[in-house]
Amino acid sequence: MKLVRFLLFPFTILYDLITSIRNLLYDKGNFRSTSFTIPIIAVGNLSVGGTGKTPQIEYLIRLLRERSVAVLSRGYKRKTSGFVLLNSNHSSEDVGDEPLQFFRKFPNIAVAVDANRVAGIQRLKKEVNPEIILLDDAYQHRKVKAGFYVLLTKYGELYSDDFILPTGNLRESRRGAKRADLILVTKCPETLGLKEKERIKKKLKPLHGQHVYFTAISYGQVLKGSMPIAVDELSDYTVLLITGIAIPQPLLDFLSTRKIKYQHLKFPDHHQFSPSDIDTIQKKFEAISAPQKIMVTTEKDYVRLSDQIKGLSYIEIETQFLNDSDKFDKEILKFVEV
Template identity: 45%
Template sequence: MYLLRVMAFPLSLLYAAAVYLRNFLYDIKLFRSKSFVTPTICIGNLSVGGSGKTPMAEYLVEMLKDSHELAVLSRGYRRKSKGFVLADAQSTVAELGDESYQLHKKFSEVTVAVDADRRRGIATLEKRVRPDIILLDDAFQHRRVKAGLSILLTPFGKLYVDDWYLPTGNLRDAKKEARRADLIIVTKCPHEIDGRERESITNKLNPQLHQKVLFSGLAYDEKVRSNNRSCDLAILKGMSMALVTGIANPQPLVEHLKESGLEFVHLKYADHHYFSKNDLKKFKKFEVVLTTEKDFSRLEGKLDNVLYLPVRHRFLNNDAAILQQRVVHFLKHCSRF
């Protein structure tokens, strides 16, 4: 894989040129970004996958759902449907995509919709639902919409400043576009990160005066779950177990399970992988299949022995309060509130 990425370097230069030209046309306003009356909060990244966007979306939903009429709009990556789809009680993972389906299932009181055309999606939500706030999931690079508040995520192990363009690296947008963010959150930090390292990373990211750099890690639940049961993670010790992952970066989960003293066979698939009959046949050979919550949405109802381990963002120091202050300040100064 590494050799293929090195060989693809000329293609990455062409990709970088296309990204530069597109952003330049937006910067000189030949291409127009559209703002909307409804306050919009954007979560995104500059790289493909693995930065923790879904747990961050869930964090913000938890923060806002009790005080506002909230809607979440996503592209619905790898869904089997087309156009605008509004989630309801009959919605499936194939219609919404795994990440949107997970949000809909977990927060049934919150409006969840998918549309690859974010402008159309927002306009449709404003017409049909009229939410107080629209949370745009994975939309930082979609410059056709100008979000009111932009949150940029970058993983601790691979900061965007250390990355390169696709297909040699993982960047899908230019590093300098980070200047459009209001908050930069370094995700998947180790628990023991100290003040000196935080300062070093902040200096490396070189934020602008209006930007704050925050730090968060992943906090795994002590219990594993399925639709109708839950049990302590420790109960799985000594069982014949497969860890099944179809996410961009499963390494933090792998390390957590090993630190918890579990032994398992790791069956790793591409991000958003739809599991085949042969995959399911392989899984049934194990006493238990442990997976992520996102992958569980594509496995539920197909296996009797599958469990998932919930995960959430855990902000370091006082950073959770800073995030909340920024969001509250943004909403306070919106004309609708």
């Protein structure tokens, strides 16, 4: 795979040229970016893959819970098109798994999907009139000029160490980090020390006033879904773990450190489970001969699987700040209160 990516390096140069010209034309005003008077916060990254956007959006929803909040996503892999304002009749196939997760988890907010973010914001303003809009995975969507940009980069896979597609995983040059109001290094080990934090900051080279924060993934201590038992009690079970996320390794590590026995069925990111997949899962679970067994999945996968598999439980995740959470909160609140 590394050899193939190396051989594709000429295409990386071409891709960099195209994206750089596009960004320059937006920066110079040759391409139009639409601004709105309503506070809009865009959460995104420079790279493809899982950097933890979903738990970060949820962190912002909780932080802004006293205000009227709407979330706008494109609805990745949905089968519908255009603007859709979520309601209780929608499935993950209609609107995508992440928007449906936001809708079910936070009943007091509005959630919509639209690949055209300008049109989506206009419809939200007309139909919901929220005080704040959160744009999910919209860092490269420059047709909208958000008022505040939160840039995520994953610990161990920093954008400063990466290359542009197809040689690397960057959607655009690392120069794009200059548009961020702040930078979050996500999925850090909870024991990350001050020396390592400083080393990472030097590699990222933030601009003056562009603060860098470090976060980890915090797993829920009680399963949700069909069997609401404490996670620590899973050591008495054999777990069939089902994942359809980009990077399941942190969850595997979490289970292993608690000496939980598991068998892992891994599917691609945002996988829409077919009847054949469900049959495979059921047969795999039936074949486990342990006296106590349980099917467990991620919160995102539960959105796609809960209607098809009975007796399924899931583990929640949240963003946990390792430094200066109060400072981060103040930056966000200062922006929305302007």
